[in-house]
Amino acid sequence: METKELYSYFLQCKSIATDTRKIAPDSLFFALKGDNFDANTFAAEALSKGAKYVVIDNPAYKTGDNMLLVPDSLAALQNLARHHRRELGLPVIALTGSNGKTTTKELINAVLSKKYNTTATIGNLNNHIGVPLTLLSFTHETEIGIVEMGANHQREIAFLCSIAEPNFGYITNFGKAHLEGFGGYEGVIKGKSELYDYLKENIKTAFVNLDDPIQREKTKDMSRYTFAIDNYNCDVRIDAASANPMVTIKYNGQDIKSHLIGIYNATNISAAITIGHHFKVSDEKIKDAIEGYIPSNNRSQLLEKNSNNIILDAYNANPSSMQAAIANFLQLDTEESYKIAVLGDMFELGKESHEEHAKIVQSLVNEEGIEIYFVGKDFYNSKAQVTHMHFFESFDTFKENFSNLKPEKKTILIKGSRGMALERTLELI
Template sequence: MELTDFYRIFLQHPVVCTDTRKIKKNCIYFALKGSNFNGNAFAKDALQKGAAYAVIDEESHKISDKTILVDDVLKTLQELANYHRNQSKTKVVSLTGSNGKTTTKELIHKVLSKKYNTIATVGNLNNHIGVPLTLLTIKEDTEIGIIEMGANHQKEIEFLASIAEPDFGYITNFGKAHLEGFGGIDGVIKGKSELYDYLQANEKYVFLNADDPIQKERLSTYINKFGFSETDHEYYNIKFLGANPFVKFKFENEEVSTQLIGAYNFTNCAIAVLVGKYFNIPKTAIKDAIESYHPENNRSQLIEKNGHHIILDAYNANPTSMKAALDSFGEVESKSKVLFLGDMFELGETAAKEHQAIAHLAEEMEFNNTFLVGENFSKVASTFKKFKSFETLKAHLENDKLSPASILIKGSRGMALERILEYL
């Protein structure tokens, strides 16, 4: 079937599903494959549950004209998404970076939604499947789409940009994330900059943090850019006022008090202001949007429990975000500060060194009590309490209850340190 013919079917059934447990009536089911599953085997089930069509790439599962046989289901999904993106008049803003992508995306979405019909990546569906699925939610009246792009190796952002074809782009930062896949920090910079490469090659617009020396240097000669800075008056001025614990900042004499914890969230807020200004959102609406944003999903959440003031930042972690979280926690005013730090994943051969560096930084900051959790942290040279697994930490907490304190919980997603809350 030609892509144009398939697109006509999509327009009649513009809801896409990839999981038969979430089938919606009259949707199109795409039978994706994974290391532990084969979606083709569920095509019949999808149709029985109400899907209008099932897209498959194994002929043995073709049972009627409602099963559309293609060479590669994933490739077809990506091609359909790109075609749909190009048929729409929607402006696409793409984001990538080592840290802060999802929070930045949600802040920009809040701001732009004050004036425009806007869609954005749901959760962190930011890979070779999530980006196409988000693009396919663009409707005829969608004015702006905000597309988050994640990557853990070279050429991934380049590929995602070729699908989304963004009109605007922003890189949150270049940090020590996915070092194993990228091959070190230089590889991270090169990989994330693939978004810049696409935007510049196609003469599209770039948003930038002009106080980030890598971004500023990388875009020094590029004309189509709009940046913010605290000090450089060539760029739009946004001033950080502090974070104890919530971020406060100022732009155009508007003082903004956010519900976001940690100085590292300032630049996430600042870019939302900048994008709002570019798209002519009134400054009072920008202020209202950012002040009303409340973080969820274990991202810099402030939780009060049994006398504890808990900063839960357990969605993810890498050396850059870990250091930022520790620096910010160090500024919090409290008589008693307790740390729970979990392993940072995907660091490859640098894992031992990076975990030791974080442990050393925590020692220098002299918090009242520090708990290190995970295979890597359990091996560092430190006087801190070390636990090889969550189960051993759990046993300790059940027998030795903490007195009320300010607590930071930070670790990679795979550590699931939000489980600590149950034992505090």
């Protein structure tokens, strides 16, 4: 079945589904394959649960006219998404980067939705399946689409751009994330810069942080709309930024007080301001949008529990974001005699894992006024014999020790990769 014919069936449906547990009435179900499953086997079940049509790529499961047979279900989903994007013809903003993608996407959406009907990636559905699903959620009422793109190896961003065909792009930063898949830090820069390559080749516009020398250099000969705090030669000048612990931005004569912790979020906020400015959202509405944004899902959340102030940043971690979180934590002005940090292993670092974990440990050896609890095998294998550092090979052994601490009136940082699930620490406080 050709993409145009499949599109006629898509227009008859109310939504897209790839999981039989989440099928809505009159949806179009795509039977995708995974490492341990073949959704072709669920085709009949999808119809029984309310799907209007099912896209399959195994003729053995075609039992009726509502079974739409294609050579490859995943490719059909991706091609359909590209076709739909072209049919709508709306402006699409793509963003990627090592850290802060989802927070920045949410901020951009909050700002632009003050003036436009926007549709953005839900959560972090930012891969070869999530991007097509985001594009297919756009409607004729959507005025601006915002697409988050994630990647852990070369050519992935280029492929996602070939589907989304963005008019604008933004890279949050180049950090030490997914080093194993990208082949080191230089590989990260090359892989993420595939967004710039697409924009340049297609004469589209990049939003660029001129305070980042790598991004400044990579975009110097392409269409760009820029912002900076330290660099005056830009389109949008951010006057100042501070965080104690919430980020405050001084912009165009006004203070914008966010609910985001960590000075590293200043760039994310500045990008949202810049993109709002480019799309002619008023300064008043930009301020209202940023001040009204409340982070969730373990991302830079400030919580209170049993007299303790807790910075919960347990959604993800890599060497760059870990160092930024620690630096911000150390500079916070607090009244207590010492702070507490619970730091979990950083995943997907490959052969550089031991070195990167050891760097984090060594950077804290001489710090005073802080008790640090390292959780996970990688930190445990990098342990140092220092009185204010405690190392635990697993969360269970950490739990046995930390449960007896019962901190009061302390400021506590919780930071680690998603797989560590360090939000469980909240139960111990």
